[in-house]
Amino acid sequence: MARETQVTFDCADPAALAAFWAEALGYQLQDPPGNYSTWDEALDAMGVPPERRNDASAIVDPDGARPRLFFQRVPEPKQAKNRVHLDVRAAPGLTGGERMTALEAEAERLVSHGATRIRRHEPAPPLGAGHIVMADPEGNEFCLD
Template sequence: MARDVQITFDCADPAALAAFWAETLGYRLQDPPGGFQSWEQALEAMGVPPERRNDASAVVDPEGSGPRLYFQRVPEGKQAKNRVHLDVRAAPGLEGDARMAALEAEAERLTGHGATRLRRHEPAPPLGAGHIVMADPEGNEFCLD
């Protein structure tokens, strides 16, 4: 039996990182619990103090097929290279110069939303199609693939 997965990010600013990844993946902020018009209203009703209202956030695939991304505040910053990372499929079906041009365009767009470009790997056929390594606003590496 296949299982659903959630991808969890430890971070300093859950709301900001959730907004970045929603923009990157075409996701949306998870809806508040039933009966509430906003998360602020729900958190107020739950008695969550204002200084704790950015302790967590989540984004979901609007079509319901992709995994939920959950962002939780932690006190420590990122210390080392990720052992697991996301590959954002920004150029499916493209090869060579067309692929790299599509990846460059997406890298430029995401840089405008707070990402940092780390390095470009040129195509190396037959197995290497080329990709760009990026970091999200809190330094978590991901690849544009």
């Protein structure tokens, strides 16, 4: 039986967090359903009041190969370190200084979009290629790998 995977984020501001992760991963906002040209049009037709329009958001891979990411508003703030996190593969095939330079450039780009840099792990061959731990605008940890 075929299965699809969706990654769900609990958050305070679904639209803002979806925009950040779309930028980080090269995703796009999921198109509105049916024949609606905008989400506002679709939500109007569904009877969703304006104050509930940022209760959820979703982004998708434009090529359809990677999982959908869903963002849902929850009342409680993040309280502890994530037990599961995303690794953003920003330097595939690169090693050593070239790898870390590429990771630093991506870290700088994502900081300009609201991410926070947490720490850098230097390469430690043979198994440690080096990575940078980051947090998204709501504090969810992820790695630039």
